[in-house]
Amino acid sequence: MKDLLSVIRDEFGKFILEVREEDLPTVIIKRDGFLEFIDFLRKEGFNHLLDLCAVDYLNYKPEKKIERFEVVYHLYSIPKRELLRVKVPIAESDCWQYSLTSFWKAANWFERECFDMFGIRFKGHPDLRRLLMPEDWEGHPLRKDYPVELPEEKEWKAYRKFKTKAKGAQ
Amino acid sequence: MPERKLQYKEELFSTEDPFFTPFEIQMGPQHPSTHGVLKLRLVLEGERIVDCEPEIGFLHRGLEKLAESMSYTQVLPLTDRLDYISAMNNNTGYALAVERLLGIEPPPRGKFLRTMVCELARVASHLLWLATHALDIGAMTVFLYCFREREKILDFFEDICGARLTVSYPKIGGVRLDVEMGTLERIYDFLPEMEKRLEEYEGLLSENRIWLERTRGVGVISAEEAIAYGLTGPSLRGSGVEYDVRKHFPYDAYPDLDFEVPIGKNGDIYDRYLCRLKEMRQSLRIVKQCIEKMPSGPVCAENSPDLDMLISKRAPVAMAKGEIAFIGFPFERVNLVPFGELYSAVEGAKGELGFYIVSDGTGKPYRLHIRAPSFVHISALPKLAKGHFLADLVSIIGTLDIVMGECDR
Numbered sequence: 001m002k003d004l005l006s007v008i009r010d011e012f013g014k015f016i017l018e019v020r021e022e023d024l025p026t027v028i029i030k031r032d033g034f035l036e037f038i039d040f041l042r043k044e045g046f047n048h049l050l051d052l053c054a055v056d057y058l059n060y061k062p063e064k065k066i067e068r069f070e071v072v073y074h075l076y077s078i079p080k081r082e083l084l085r086v087k088v089p090i091a092e093s094d095c096w097q098y099s100l101t102s103f104w105k106a107a108n109w110f111e112r113e114c115f116d117m118f119g120i121r122f123k124g125h126p127d128l129r130r131l132l133m134p135e136d137w138e139g140h141p142l143r144k145d146y147p148v149e150l151p152e153e154k155e156w157k158a159y160r161k162f163k164t165k166a167k168g169a170q
Numbered sequence: 171m172p173e174r175k176l177q178y179k180e181e182l183f184s185t186e187d188p189f190f191t192p193f194e195i196q197m198g199p200q201h202p203s204t205h206g207v208l209k210l211r212l213v214l215e216g217e218r219i220v221d222c223e224p225e226i227g228f229l230h231r232g233l234e235k236l237a238e239s240m241s242y243t244q245v246l247p248l249t250d251r252l253d254y255i256s257a258m259n260n261n262t263g264y265a266l267a268v269e270r271l272l273g274i275e276p277p278p279r280g281k282f283l284r285t286m287v288c289e290l291a292r293v294a295s296h297l298l299w300l301a302t303h304a305l306d307i308g309a310m311t312v313f314l315y316c317f318r319e320r321e322k323i324l325d326f327f328e329d330i331c332g333a334r335l336t337v338s339y340p341k342i343g344g345v346r347l348d349v350e351m352g353t354l355e356r357i358y359d360f361l362p363e364m365e366k367r368l369e370e371y372e373g374l375l376s377e378n379r380i381w382l383e384r385t386r387g388v389g390v391i392s393a394e395e396a397i398a399y400g401l402t403g404p405s406l407r408g409s410g411v412e413y414d415v416r417k418h419f420p421y422d423a424y425p426d427l428d429f430e431v432p433i434g435k436n437g438d439i440y441d442r443y444l445c446r447l448k449e450m451r452q453s454l455r456i457v458k459q460c461i462e463k464m465p466s467g468p469v470c471a472e473n474s475p476d477l478d479m480l481i482s483k484r485a486p487v488a489m490a491k492g493e494i495a496f497i498g499f500p501f502e503r504v505n506l507v508p509f510g511e512l513y514s515a516v517e518g519a520k521g522e523l524g525f526y527i528v529s530d531g532t533g534k535p536y537r538l539h540i541r542a543p544s545f546v547h548i549s550a551l552p553k554l555a556k557g558h559f560l561a562d563l564v565s566i567i568g569t570l571d572i573v574m575g576e577c578d579r
C-alpha cells in the first residue's frame with residue numbers, strides 16, 4: 001500500500017490535495033483529475049466499489065474544509081485485500097461530480113441517492129432521479145441546513161393534502 | 171404529481187415488429203413475494219420480462235438524518251430497524267464502528283458472546299430466507315419447518331436479552347447482559363438438532379426436480395458482473411468470489427475461531443441456495459466453538475459510554491439523597507470523542523454492512539452513512555431478471571435475500 005501511495009503522489013501530484021493515513025489510506029483529489037485517477041486505480045486491482053456517499057461540511061468546527069461538500073468513495077481490491085478511501089471536494093456553487101456508472105454499475109443507485117439527499121449532480125449518469133424521496137419532494141434532506149422536523153406549512157404537498165382530506169372527513 | 175419520465179418506453183414500444191406487443195404492469199408494493207414494500211415496474215412481452223425497474227423508498231424513515239440529532243449511544247436501537255431479521259448483526263456492526271472511533275476494546279467474554287449471537291442471528295435470518303424463498307417457489311412444507319427452528323433461536327434471544335426481534339443486545343463496548351450457564355447449555359444442545367434439521371431441508375429441496383428446474387440456470391450473474399454491481403455476501407460468493415468480511419477484516423472473536431467460507435460456481439439461484447445452506451452449517455460450527463471457548467470475566471468494557479456520551483467517569487458530586495446531579499452539557503462539549511472519519515464493516519446476514527462515521531468531536535455523529543447490502547442488491551435486480559419469465563422473478567427476488575428496512579433506511 002505504501003508503494004501505491006508514493007506512485008499516486010508521483011503520477012497525480014498536480015491533482016492531489018492531500019494523502020492521509022487514518023483508519024484507512026485516504027486520498028483527497030481534485031475533481032479535474034478524478035476520472036483518470038479512478039481508471040488508474042482500477043488497473044491497480046481496485047475492482048469493488050464498496051460505498052459511495054457524500055458529506056456536507058457546513059459548520060464543521062474541528063478543521064477548515066476547502067469546499068462545502070465532499071463525495072467519499074470506498075474502493076476495495078478483492079485480490080489484494082486493500083481498502084482505499086478517495087474523497088473529492090465539491091463546491092456549493094459548482095455542485096456536480098463525474099459519474100462512475102461507466103466503471104461500476106453499483107454507482108448508479110449510490111449516485112442517485114447522493115443526488116436525492118444532497119443535490120449533487122453527477123455528470124454522465126444515465127438516469128439521475130430521486131431514489132428514496134418522492135419525485136415532488138422539495139429540498140435535499142441530508143444537507144445540514146435542512147431541519148430534522150419540517151414546519152407544518154413546508155410539509156410534503158401530498159401529505160398535506162391527505163391531512164386536510166382526513167380532517168374534512170371527521 | 172409530475173408525470174414520471176419513462177425512458178425505456180420510446181425505444182421499446184416503437185419497434186416495427188407487429189408480433190412484439192409489450193405491455194407494462196406494476197408489481198407491488200403490496201405483493202406477498204416482494205418481501206416488504208418493494209415496487210417493480212415491469213415491461214412484459216407475453217410472460218417474458220423485457221424491462222424491470224425497481225422503485226424503493228416506501229419504508230424510508232430518514233435514519234441517517236435522525237442519527238445526526240442523537241448521541242452515539244442513542245443511535246444503537248435505530249440500527250435494529252435496519253435488517254430487522256438479524257438485528258444482532260446490525261447492532262454489532264454499529265457498536266464496532268463506534269468502538270473503533272472511541273478506542274474502546276471490549277473484554278473477551280463480550281466479544282465471544284457477540285460473535286455467538288451474531289451467528290445465531292445469521293442462522294435465523296437464513297432460515298427465514300429459506301422459508302420464504304421455498305414458499306415463493308411452491309414448497310410449503312419447508313416454510314413450516316424453517317419457522318419451527320427459527321422460533322427456537324428467537325426463544326434463545328428472549329432468554330438472553332428479553333427481546334426477540336429488535337434486540338439491542340450488543341452495545342458499545344461489549345454486550346448489555348451476561349448470559350446464564352443454562353441458556354448456553356440449551357443452545358449447545360440445540361446445535362446437533364439443527365444440523366439434523368438442515369439435512370431434512372436438503373432432503374426436501376436439493377434433489378427435488380421442481381426445485382432444480384426452477385433454480386438452475388435462473389438469475390445467473392458472472393463473477394465480474396457481480397463485482398461490478400457491488401454485490402457482497404452470499405450473493406457474491408454464489409458466483410465464486412471469495413470475499414467475506416469475517417475473513418478479510420476479522421473482528422470480534424472471529425480470528426480465534428475456525429470456519430470456512432463456502433463459495434459457489436455458477437452464480438445461479440441454486441448455487442446461492444447451496445452457499446447459504448453451507449453457511450448455516452459453518453455458523454453452527456462457530457456457535458459451538460464460541461460456547462466451548464467462552465472465557466469468563468466481564469461482558470462490557472469499563473469505559474463504555476453512557477447514554478449522554480460522558481465517556482470519562484463522572485466525578486462524584488456531593489448531593490442529598492434522591493437528588494439528581496446534572497453535570498455539564500454533553501452535546502456541547504468539544505473533543506468529547508476524537509474527530510475524524512471511519513469506515514467499519516461487518517458481515518451481515520445479507521452481505522457487507524458498513525458504517526461510515528464522520529465525527530466532529532461532539533457526542534453526536536456529524537454524519538452516519540449506512541452501506542446497506544440490500545440497497546445494492548436491489549439495484550442489480552433488473553440485470554438478473556431480464557429475459558426470464560414473470561414467475562422466475564419471484565424466485566430471483568427471493569435469492570437476493572432483500573430486506574426493505576435496510577434498503578430504504
